[in-house]
Amino acid sequence: MQELSSIWLNGKIVDWKDATTHVLTHALHYGTSVFEGIRCYKTLQGSAVFRLGDHIQRLFDSARIIKMCIPYSHDELYQATLQTIRENQVDECYIRPLVFRGYGEMGVDPTSCEVISAIAVWRWGAYMGEKGLKHGIRAKISSYTRNSMNASSPRAKTSANYLNSALAKTEAKELGYDEAILLDMQGFVSEGSGENIFIVKNGVLYTPHPYSILLGITRDTVIRLALDLEFDVRETHCTRDDLYLADEAFFTGTAAEITPIVEIDGRPIGDGKPGPVTRQLQEIFFRVIRGEEETYIDWLDYVEKRKE
Numbered sequence: 001m002q003e004l005s006s007i008w009l010n011g012k013i014v015d016w017k018d019a020t021t022h023v024l025t026h027a028l029h030y031g032t033s034v035f036e037g038i039r040c041y042k043t044l045q046g047s048a049v050f051r052l053g054d055h056i057q058r059l060f061d062s063a064r065i066i067k068m069c070i071p072y073s074h075d076e077l078y079q080a081t082l083q084t085i086r087e088n089q090v091d092e093c094y095i096r097p098l099v100f101r102g103y104g105e106m107g108v109d110p111t112s113c114e115v116i117s118a119i120a121v122w123r124w125g126a127y128m129g130e131k132g133l134k135h136g137i138r139a140k141i142s143s144y145t146r147n148s149m150n151a152s153s154p155r156a157k158t159s160a161n162y163l164n165s166a167l168a169k170t171e172a173k174e175l176g177y178d179e180a181i182l183l184d185m186q187g188f189v190s191e192g193s194g195e196n197i198f199i200v201k202n203g204v205l206y207t208p209h210p211y212s213i214l215l216g217i218t219r220d221t222v223i224r225l226a227l228d229l230e231f232d233v234r235e236t237h238c239t240r241d242d243l244y245l246a247d248e249a250f251f252t253g254t255a256a257e258i259t260p261i262v263e264i265d266g267r268p269i270g271d272g273k274p275g276p277v278t279r280q281l282q283e284i285f286f287r288v289i290r291g292e293e294e295t296y297i298d299w300l301d302y303v304e305k306r307k308e
């Protein structure tokens, strides 16, 4: 990765190379950490973070689920994120807040280990490539089942949950696909390894209900945009057959943004090209994140004070 200059660590800005941790850090062994993935975009009025407050809130929700107390307030982490972007002098970046159990006692019980908080930023282009955004990607239904709601809380963005994602992603790539789609314990579609999923059928948008997924902020954004465009949007059970028979399909995520899916398990989706609804949503989404849609301007948190 391309290194930048600094990282926010426990309330202080430190040199990038000094943001290190001990090998007996609890989270490294037992997955006891929560994190976020956020993007900052160049907009008409300067750089702005997309839905920063909502991401910070999800970080606190994840921590609450795993009973870890974040030693900073919502506002402190909000301000620290903006400060980290400014320190690194980037006008666009990906942002990674991370809160984890550090060095203390070994053993599964994390309660005696200190809680460490960090925020890093780096430059990151399209997650599945510009080509993926434009022409769509090929996905495969994974042989791995998504973390179940009573096993490891898919709604919490914990590092532990991402072993499930990493296994599915690696399998999909080894088999020549770009991304995995995981089914839940009951066999219904849940999500991608790092994205939520939508399908379009006869002009209606369908997306899996919130039980076995991370509640994506991009998912929420797309639902709101689609409703405002007067689409019918349904959060529901989706089966693999619904995927195969969809007119269109796409992934949503902070990293993936809105990425069309043009093939699943060797079956073309619709005519095998990104469809018109996906295109329409992509178009408005990219206008929104760049501050070109006044209606949604409140979703932007400016790095420097907004010029009036």
Ligand SMILES: Cc1ncc(COP(=O)(O)O)c(C=O)c1O
Pocket: 037, 165, 191, 192, 193, 194, 195, 196, 213, 214, 215, 216, 217, 218, 219, 252, 253, 254, 255
């Ligand atoms: C498993 C999983 N589902 C969904 C998402 C999409 O969430 P968001 O749109 O908030 O980035 C992500 C990305 O963070 C993810 O890792």
